[in-house]
Amino acid sequence: MYLKKSLARLGATTVTALALTLTGIGTASAAAKPNTIDYFSSGGKKRAMVVFQPRDSSREAERVTVDDLSKDGHYIWTEIYDVTAQKKKGECQTSSYKNCVFQIPEGHKVRINVYRMNSKNVDFMDEVKTKSGKLPTA
Numbered sequence: 001m002y003l004k005k006s007l008a009r010l011g012a013t014t015v016t017a018l019a020l021t022l023t024g025i026g027t028a029s030a031a032a033k034p035n036t037i038d039y040f041s042s043g044g045k046k047r048a049m050v051v052f053q054p055r056d057s058s059r060e061a062e063r064v065t066v067d068d069l070s071k072d073g074h075y076i077w078t079e080i081y082d083v084t085a086q087k088k089k090g091e092c093q094t095s096s097y098k099n100c101v102f103q104i105p106e107g108h109k110v111r112i113n114v115y116r117m118n119s120k121n122v123d124f125m126d127e128v129k130t131k132s133g134k135l136p137t138a
Contacts, residue, residue: 036136039069040114040125047116048076050128052136061101062138064112066094077115083135084108104138111135 092100
């Protein structure tokens with residue numbers, strides 16, 4: 001009888017330890033840098049969504065996702081700048097949905113200018129900002 005109780009306690013301790021380990025793993029991934037999501041409107045309608053995804057390690061690249069929400073013959077064009085290094089990193093454009101990859105050093109500020117274009121005109125919509133109104137950080 002004593003052996004069964006000891007094994008039961010050992011089993012409960014193992015389950016608790018495993019749960020704490022998994023919680024620690026979950027906390028580590030939850031501490032990852034947050035994505036910056038920004039919406040852009042014109043004419044009272046949401047026209048574009050841009051998501052900046054900073055990397056979680058030095059081996060991964062930052063991603064910029066561009067989504068043309070109106071799909072009305074215009075396309076969304078973004079310019080990505082490393083503000084800290086004062087260099088243009090590239091462009092990402094689509095008339096539907098697209099992911100683009102950029103290498104930006106960790107800790108650098110990033111400026112993403114968003115334009116809505118067609119064959120006749122270009123409208124600067126704004127730049128991507130965090131909820132607090134700042135530029136995102138790689």
